[in-house]
Amino acid sequence: MKKSPLLLGLVIAVTFIGGILTGVILTKNNEKQERPRTLIIENAPKSAIKPNAKELPKLKKAPSKVLIGYVQDYRDPNMVDYSKLTHVIFSFVHPTKDGAVLFNGDQPLKNLRTVVAKAEKHDTKVILAIGGWYHIKGGESYNYFKPAISNPKSRAKLVKELTNIAVREKLDGIDIDFEHPRSTADAENLAAFAKELSAQLHPKKKELSIAVYSKIHAVTLTEVGFVQYEPAMFQYVDHVNIMAYDGQWDDGYNAANLSPYPFTEKIVNYWSNLFDTLKLSKEKLVLGVPSYAQPEDPKIKQVSFAAIVDNNPASASKDTVKMNGTTYHYNGSQTMRKKTRLALNFGFGGMMMWELGQDAQGSHSLTGSIYSELKASRKEPVKYYAVKE
Template identity: 70%
Template sequence: MIKKRSFLLTLVIAITFIGGIITGIYVAKNNNPKENIHIKQAPKSTIQPQSKELPKLEKKSSKVLIGYVQDFRDPTIVDYSKLTHVIFSFAHPTKEGEVLLNGDSALTNLRATVAHAEKFHTKVMLAVGGWFHINGGESYEYFKTAISNPTSRTKLVNELTKIVDRERLDGIDIDFEHPRSQADAVNLAAFAKELGAQLHPKKKELSVAVYSKIHAVTLTEIGFVVYEPSMFQDVDHVNIMAYDGQWDGSYNAANLSPYPFTEKIVNYWSDLFETHHLSKEKLVLGVPFYAQPEDPKIKQVSYGAIINQDADNASKDTVSMNGTTYHYNGGTTMKMKTTLALNHGFGGMMCWEIGLDAQGDNSLTSTIFETLTQSSTTPLKYYTAKQ
């Protein structure tokens, strides 16, 4: 009996032992050890990381759309979302090389323009010069005198650079209307070179507004305005004023800025830049946002006023208003001119001036913007980190 019990006890122990081994093998094969890992959350650090401000983005565009705006305009009327550059007009040079703005209102508007533009990464530049001077008469004599003397020229360069720094501007536009001799051309080139040397290391831009150089009636080159081609190496944009042809020969409002006139201008500047091995991307074609009356005793009107009278005028180039006929560039012509500039390798378009545009669907700014965007193989606007 005792032997039998011992045998049974030994058998039970053996079975239990063997069963444990089999069970262990089964569990090992059918359980993924990774699924049984418990991740313990690390305690929070007592050191709080400092939040870093994202780098400021600078708008950089394959094609520019530049809009001049006069200093008395309400800054809120500008469609900054479609412009790569706004050029605030004008600062006035003195013969001694100082810079004048048109009172506190101009400075207030300049600062408001910068504030609005920053929301859309639109660059704001300050134009110096223009046709009329704040002290009366043409600005030519003031500007000519300032840049003819090395001392006053350097002073003007320094004053403009100070304004750029103080008002957080993106550059300066030179609007010397117009160099009328070889000496003027040489002095203007020297001024641009010296100003560019101040601005470019600061990542600021320099542009120059230039006369069309083509006679609206004969469609031939005009010789009384002179430029030194080397100057264009020192600027970022060359804004061609391809309008105001009504004054060529006897007064003719129809010569304001017709398409054949613009075509000759584009060909002239294209050939000039190719001859001197300059990048045509610097060339920017200017267009008018105003209408010229056939009766010279009547004032110009804005494109906006023409559209306010009748929205159908957007597709036309002439309109009867105020007892006369006005000539202007409507949406269809603007599309053609923009395409013309692009086909010749120009860097973009320029408008004089934004305050004269229509609001809403018939805005010429919108028309040009859409044409640039649709015609370009790359987006009109893209962004890179500011260095």
């Protein structure tokens, strides 16, 4: 049946009005709901509405500079200023010819455990050094260390013993102080020892460092050949602690050659060039400095920097002092700052001190002087350069 035009018009009008009313009601209800917090831009391209997520570029973190201090096993652990040190190297345990490890009695082991407990409060790492110049059974450690690392069986035993101690005592690593490899065979055996020890320590997140002879003659300022190292060895260690002191024995006794600045310049230049040639990071290199004084009269014993400061605090910034009827040569606070800047300018990884028990306490501390210079260097760019021959 056909609908009349009037009826058809009425239906269309009602439908149109109903649609408007429905839209108004829905709009009112939506206004009562929480608005979405995402900003929607009308007529924006899809890339603006749904941007592709991109990771921020990873910035390479600048390596932090280390301040390493050796401390002898009989020292009071309370005298160490752990807050300024990144590493404390506890010295020494002694190797036997068959690869065993000896502590110098019960007290050193107790001291080591105290050092570990105190260092942990300052996030300072503790490393145990094996070797040194003098052996617990008398004489040079060389005569015990050499056979221990020359035989594959005793070398493997020594590696296992040191690794077990590092794990058991909750240490952060091991330091090798073999004084000194005197032949190609010595150098190769030392490299093999470092490689095997590294293979055990590094998977356990523990470090391996090595103390090395300066390789520079304090008088001629030329390379010394009687101490030999296998260059491949340095790839296995985290820190190479350069013993840039004790030059007083070169070409006859002369206390002034203990560790003068020109001597240190040559040492830094030598090791910098060597690592550049080997294409190894110079961040591994750590410049060692002394905290003791050498007397011009060889019949008189060395004295600590602490003794010099106790005698006269004004001597803290100097490099010589007259005491006990003789003149002593040492590195005062100004020279320590200068040497620290030298190491940084060459791109070295930091500084090392032998040894903490001889340093002064308080404001005249050499540890404090080095720490302040390292801290100040973080605020300015460092230029790497080499000394001209």
